[in-house]
Amino acid sequence: MDDLDTLKGIVLERSLLIPRSVVMVLLLLIVCTVASSDQKAIKPSNSTVTIGFRATHVLGFEGAKNHSTGTLSIQDRVLRFQKGSNPIRQVTIASVQDVFLGDESKQVGGLPMTLGKAVAPFGGGRVVSLFAHKKYDTVAVEYVADDGGIHGAIFELNQGQGKILRDELAAMGAHVSHNDEVKHNKIEVTNESK
Amino acid sequence: MKANKRVSPFVIAVAIMMTAVAHPPQLSAQTAATELSAPGKSSHNPKWSVQVKMIDPGDVNISASFQIGIYESLLNELSKTKRFKQVLRDGERNSSDVPDLLILKTTIEKYTAGSETQRAAPTVSGATKLTVRSQLCTRDGQILFDRTVHGKVLFMGSNFRATHNLARNVAKTIEQSPLPVSSMSALGQSGQL
Numbered sequence: 001m002d003d004l005d006t007l008k009g010i011v012l013e014r015s016l017l018i019p020r021s022v023v024m025v026l027l028l029l030i031v032c033t034v035a036s037s038d039q040k041a042i043k044p045s046n047s048t049v050t051i052g053f054r055a056t057h058v059l060g061f062e063g064a065k066n067h068s069t070g071t072l073s074i075q076d077r078v079l080r081f082q083k084g085s086n087p088i089r090q091v092t093i094a095s096v097q098d099v100f101l102g103d104e105s106k107q108v109g110g111l112p113m114t115l116g117k118a119v120a121p122f123g124g125g126r127v128v129s130l131f132a133h134k135k136y137d138t139v140a141v142e143y144v145a146d147d148g149g150i151h152g153a154i155f156e157l158n159q160g161q162g163k164i165l166r167d168e169l170a171a172m173g174a175h176v177s178h179n180d181e182v183k184h185n186k187i188e189v190t191n192e193s194k
Numbered sequence: 195m196k197a198n199k200r201v202s203p204f205v206i207a208v209a210i211m212m213t214a215v216a217h218p219p220q221l222s223a224q225t226a227a228t229e230l231s232a233p234g235k236s237s238h239n240p241k242w243s244v245q246v247k248m249i250d251p252g253d254v255n256i257s258a259s260f261q262i263g264i265y266e267s268l269l270n271e272l273s274k275t276k277r278f279k280q281v282l283r284d285g286e287r288n289s290s291d292v293p294d295l296l297i298l299k300t301t302i303e304k305y306t307a308g309s310e311t312q313r314a315a316p317t318v319s320g321a322t323k324l325t326v327r328s329q330l331c332t333r334d335g336q337i338l339f340d341r342t343v344h345g346k347v348l349f350m351g352s353n354f355r356a357t358h359n360l361a362r363n364v365a366k367t368i369e370q371s372p373l374p375v376s377s378m379s380a381l382g383q384s385g386q387l
Contacts, residue, residue, distance in 0.1 A: 059354070148286050149282070154259055
């Protein structure tokens with residue numbers, strides 16, 4: 001009888017323990033997910049990397065494929081772009097002549113979404129369009145190659161990251177004219193005066 | 195009959211969208227100077243080299259990223275035409291040693307800022323339009339080619355697609371225009387005679 005009670009006790013204890021362990025694992029997973037989503041900038045373990053972002057190379061960076069997504073980073077006074085395991089493309093920050101910041105917005109979903117919205121009845125597509133767009137920063141970098149030729153490269157970054165990148169480049173000695181900011185300020189002043 | 199009435203607007207909408215996507219942007223170049231003779235697309239044309247100068251914004255308020263986009267796209271598209279022996283960038287030091295060098299100057303004349311978001315919505319607004327004046331000059335300033343070229347993105351694609359379309363139109367226009375015989379080719383021909 002005592003043995004039966006002991007056995008019941010063990011089974012009960014185990015039945016309580018298993019859900020606890022599952023809960024612990026789930027909690028751990030949730031914490032890890034939240035921590036990783038908060039980490040906006042990609043910071044590899046290498047300590048020499050100053051800053052790194054997920055970026056889309058639109059055009060112009062020597063050797064990099066147009067419209068490719070990779071990591072844009074500043075490392076050892078060099079601006080680098082690498083897509084996956086492809087070779088790293090880089091320019092020295094000293095060769096950067098100017099950095100221009102802009103902002104754009106694009107519709108998410110691509111061609112299927114656009115076609116879907118076009119055929120949606122009762123103007124439903126327009127309602128979807130109100131919510132299905134994403135803002136992003138564009139960073140245009142003008143630099144001079146070893147042969148003296150002027151190059152320009154354009155990158156797309158998440159909203160807010162463009163300014164961080166530009167400020168970091170300026171802090172490292174790149175010439176930044178802040179032309180775009182001047183234009184924005186002018187527009188704001190005009191609006192305020194009205 | 196009812197089913198036909200329901201379906202037909204959707205079919206028309208899809209057909210319009212598919213036509214718009216599949217149909218390439220039309221080349222629309224207006225001649226500003228006196229036309230030269232027949233288009234010289236043949237491969238036995240004299241091989242000049244070209245240096246692309248940075249884009250002049252003129253009086254137009256256009257962002258620097260668009261100027262860079264046009265500049266880089268022009269370099270890319272001119273290389274694709276195989277019309278030139280070399281396509282050089284602005285500022286390249288060895289350009290002074292290149293014989294028969296033409297200089298491509300591009301000035302922005304008109305820019306209509308569009309919106310990718312508006313374009314993606316089922317409306318007809320949000321088109322990005324660019325108009326530039328392209329001049330191909332010799333080193334001594336003689337203008338061989340002077341055209342006004344348009345580039346636009348009406349439905350699909352980012353705003354930078356307008357720069358790509360514009361550069362493609364400029365390259366096509368140059369490709370279809372005859373160039374005078376280069377000094378090197380003239381020397382070669384006289385040597386053969």
